[in-house]
Amino acid sequence: xxxxxxxxxxxxxxxxxxxxxxxxxxxxxxxxxxxxxxxxxxxxxxxxxxxxxxxxxxxxxxxxxxxxxxxxxxxxxxxxxxxxxxxxxxxxxxxxxxxxxxxxxxxxxxxxxxxxxxxxxxxxxxxxxxxxxxxxxxxxxxxxxxxxxxxxxxxxxxxxxxxxxxxxxxxxxxxxxxxxxxx
Amino acid sequence: xxxxxxxxxxxxxxxxxxxxxxxxxxxxxxxxxxxxxxxxxxxxxxxxxxxxxxxxxxxxxxxxxxxxxxxxxxxxxxxxxxxxxxxxxxxxxxxxxxxxxxxxxxxxxxxxxxxxxxxxxxxxxxxxxxxxxxxxxxxxxxxxxxxxxxxxxxxxxxxxxxxxxxxxxxxxxxxxxxxxxxx
Numbered sequence: 001x002x003x004x005x006x007x008x009x010x011x012x013x014x015x016x017x018x019x020x021x022x023x024x025x026x027x028x029x030x031x032x033x034x035x036x037x038x039x040x041x042x043x044x045x046x047x048x049x050x051x052x053x054x055x056x057x058x059x060x061x062x063x064x065x066x067x068x069x070x071x072x073x074x075x076x077x078x079x080x081x082x083x084x085x086x087x088x089x090x091x092x093x094x095x096x097x098x099x100x101x102x103x104x105x106x107x108x109x110x111x112x113x114x115x116x117x118x119x120x121x122x123x124x125x126x127x128x129x130x131x132x133x134x135x136x137x138x139x140x141x142x143x144x145x146x147x148x149x150x151x152x153x154x155x156x157x158x159x160x161x162x163x164x165x166x167x168x169x170x171x172x173x174x175x176x177x178x179x180x181x182x183x
Numbered sequence: 184x185x186x187x188x189x190x191x192x193x194x195x196x197x198x199x200x201x202x203x204x205x206x207x208x209x210x211x212x213x214x215x216x217x218x219x220x221x222x223x224x225x226x227x228x229x230x231x232x233x234x235x236x237x238x239x240x241x242x243x244x245x246x247x248x249x250x251x252x253x254x255x256x257x258x259x260x261x262x263x264x265x266x267x268x269x270x271x272x273x274x275x276x277x278x279x280x281x282x283x284x285x286x287x288x289x290x291x292x293x294x295x296x297x298x299x300x301x302x303x304x305x306x307x308x309x310x311x312x313x314x315x316x317x318x319x320x321x322x323x324x325x326x327x328x329x330x331x332x333x334x335x336x337x338x339x340x341x342x343x344x345x346x347x348x349x350x351x352x353x354x355x356x357x358x359x360x361x362x363x364x365x366x
Contacts, residue, residue, distance in 0.1 A: 018206075019206070019208055020206040020207060022208070022229045022232070023228055023229075023353070025203050025204075025206055025209075025229050025232075026228060026229040026230065026231065026236065027232050027236045028199075029203055029229065029232075029233040029236075029237065030233045030235070030236025031237070031240070032196065033233070033237035034237065034240040035196065036196060037244055039192070040193065041250065041251075041253075042253075044200060046284070047305075050301065050305060051305040051309070054309075058305075062306070070309050070310070071312055071316075072308065073309055080190075082189070082192075082193045083193070085190055085192075085193035085197065086196055088194060089194045089195065090204070090285055091284050091285060091287055091288035092197070092198045092201060092288070093199060093203070093285070094204060094210055094285030094286070095201075095289065096201075097206050098288070098289040098290070103205075104289050105290050106290045106292065107212075107291045110213050110216070110277060112212065112216040112217060112220075112277075124293050125296045127276075128276055128277070128294070129297060130300060131271075131272045131273070131274075131275030131297055132272070132283075132296070132297035132298060132301040132302075133301070133307065134269075134271055134272035134275065134276075134304065135271075135275075135278075135279065135297075135301065136272070136301035136308070137265075137268055138264075138265045138267070138268025138269035138270075139269055139280060139304075140265070140308040141261050141262075141265030141315065141319070142264075142265025142268075142269060143255045143256065143261070143262065144255055145279055146273075146280070146281060147200075147279075149255065150230055151233050152237075153254065154230070154238070155233070155235075155238035155241055156238070156254055157331060157338065157341055158252075158255060159325060159328040159333055160257040160328070161255065162330060163262050163266065164265070166266075167263050167270065168266040168269050168273070171266065171269075171271060172270035172273055172274050173219055173221075174270075175219075175270060175271050175274040175275070176216070176274045180220055
């Protein structure tokens with residue numbers, strides 16, 4: 001009995017180090033927001049910078065002139081600003097965390113997807129690609145993502161951001177119900 | 184700010200953000216999908232805590248003159264449509280843009296495929312921008328509106344209500360999860 005308790009305590013300690021409490025993580029992101037507002041005057045966000053960087057990838061597809069003439073990228077040209085460097089930091093931090101906690105692993109098809117749609121890598125890649133198109137188009141149309149609208153806008157009690165949160169979750173719940181329905 | 188600080192500052196902010204996302208398990212596709220299936224409430228726990236903790240701090244920072252609000256335009260039609268697309272994309276992709284960037288660095292190959300989709304989405308948005316601007320973006324545009332302005336209910340009341348609601352909801356989630364673990 002004592003041994004079992006020891007094992008449980010040890011495991012809890014270990015998993016406590018690997019998986020931090022979501023409340024602790026949320027509070028950490030909240031505090032990070034204070035710094036973003038007070039020190040940088042630039043709330044946490046992802047997709048504005050992402051679309052700036054996307055203009056680089058658009059050049060081989062559309063041609064340099066077309067990208068330069070595009071009215072959206074005129075209003076949002078590629079510049080190595082706060083948002084873009086913040087963007088570069090995200091994978092760095094996640095990589096560091098995964099290595100330090102020993103949770104880095106190659107994933108081609110996630111568990112939830114495998115259970116529902118089988119182990120086909122191609123199928124998963126196609127869905128991820130299409131999902132990626134739709135989520136970024138939506139993010140740009142709405143003017144932000146889960147970070148820029150959801151967290152940064154939500155914490156400012158912005159009307160636009162709370163509309164985003166409600167509609168995004170409602171649609172997600174609905175689509176998830178359809179996608180994961182038992183056939 | 185010196186040139187070096189204007190790179191290292193946001194890079195460090197992004198690194199901390201990515202680290203927190205990974206430790207909070209929200210760089211896992213399974214965790215995000217199971218939030219929309221209502222089987223795992225990690226995403227809401229992280230976001231809810233971030234909004235309340237971040238919001239109270241930012242409110243104090245604004246009140247003491249240490250920062251200002253950076254509210255996104257409430258283009259209600261564009262935000263609603265964009266958020267709906269975002270919800271669809273998030274369930275199909277299994278990530279949001281920020282968590283996807285973290286996931287790529289922790290070994291998720293399908294997240295990287297989706298990131299290419301996100302670039303395509305940004306390009307499609309830029310290509311359709313003129314049409315959207317003429318027909319969608321200015322429909323029911325309320326400007327940089329905050330919930331306290333819209334309702335006349337002061338910030339402090341909003342956050343008190345949010346904290347109580349989130350607290351009660353998370354208590355209920357935790358007790359339900361504890362019951363499930365026992366069974």
